[in-house]
Amino acid sequence: MLKVSKLNAGYGSVNILWDIDLELNDGEIVAVLGSNGAGKTTMVRAITGMIRPTSGSVIFNGEELAGKSSRTILNSGIVQVPEGRQLFTEMTVLENLEMGAFSKETKEHFRENLKKCYKWFPKLEEREKQAAGTLSGGEQQMVAVARALIGMPKLLILDEPSLGLAPNIVDDILLVAKTLVKETNISVLLVEQDITKALATADRGYVVENGHIALSGSASELAANEHVKKAYLGI
Numbered sequence: 001m002l003k004v005s006k007l008n009a010g011y012g013s014v015n016i017l018w019d020i021d022l023e024l025n026d027g028e029i030v031a032v033l034g035s036n037g038a039g040k041t042t043m044v045r046a047i048t049g050m051i052r053p054t055s056g057s058v059i060f061n062g063e064e065l066a067g068k069s070s071r072t073i074l075n076s077g078i079v080q081v082p083e084g085r086q087l088f089t090e091m092t093v094l095e096n097l098e099m100g101a102f103s104k105e106t107k108e109h110f111r112e113n114l115k116k117c118y119k120w121f122p123k124l125e126e127r128e129k130q131a132a133g134t135l136s137g138g139e140q141q142m143v144a145v146a147r148a149l150i151g152m153p154k155l156l157i158l159d160e161p162s163l164g165l166a167p168n169i170v171d172d173i174l175l176v177a178k179t180l181v182k183e184t185n186i187s188v189l190l191v192e193q194d195i196t197k198a199l200a201t202a203d204r205g206y207v208v209e210n211g212h213i214a215l216s217g218s219a220s221e222l223a224a225n226e227h228v229k230k231a232y233l234g235i
């Protein structure tokens with residue numbers, strides 16, 4: 001479904017990502033793991049067209065996306081939940097969800113997708129008319145995920161969903177991601193610093209260090225890897 005090859009990207013003249021290779025198959029949850037500043041968000045930005053890769057390839061369902069605009073990439077079915085959620089805090093929950101319907105197709109399917117989102121996150125229906133900025137952190141993360149789902153993604157990218165949330169709320173969000181993959185045809189790229197939770201959720205993972213892929217493997221292989229245990233799990 002997604003094949004990233006030899007991807008290089010950065011900011012201005014500073015290169016951050018070095019020859020990134022990553023694959024994600026239909027129906028998978030793939031984790032991108034790494035500590036602060038490793039380059040995870042930069043990778044997401046390069047895949048989604050928020051920054052332009054300097055070289056390399058991002059093939060999604062047979063189409064080359066590297067160098068394409070973020071709008072083209074969005075239209076191809078890659079929708080992200082950005083780090084920090086980036087909601088319109090003065091707007092209501094419902095208005096934020098409406099912002100997720102960016103195309104003719106997603107606008108046409110808005111009502112039915114809204115219903116599905118309320119099924120995934122019943123709290124959001126109760127809070128439909130509340131300003132998003134007055135919700136709890138966990139509820140705001142739910143709005144951010146629901147807004148992405150309104151965009152009818154084929155690939156959903158979750159960038160640090162655990163940021164600033166209580167562990168049980170993170171579990172709820174990750175459970176929805178897992179159920180989504182099982183019950184729909186959506187695949188998930190899960191970018192996380194919380195490596196224990198990410199490996200408990202994902203099928204496979206990649207560890208990013210200093211802008212390089214340092215390791216990759218199944219979630220169980222990574223959880224058993226001595227370097228991962230020592231550097232990230234503290235065991």
Ligand code: ATP
Nearest residue numbers: 011016034035036037038039040041042043083193
């Ligand atoms: P975190 O988990 O803290 O979000 P990350 O793995 O997502 O970290 P990135 O945000 O991709 O890491 O940052 C990788 C490097 O790129 C860091 O050294 C950071 O300072 C740099 N960087 C990030 N955004 C910019 C920017 N807009 N301009 C210049 N440098 C940036």
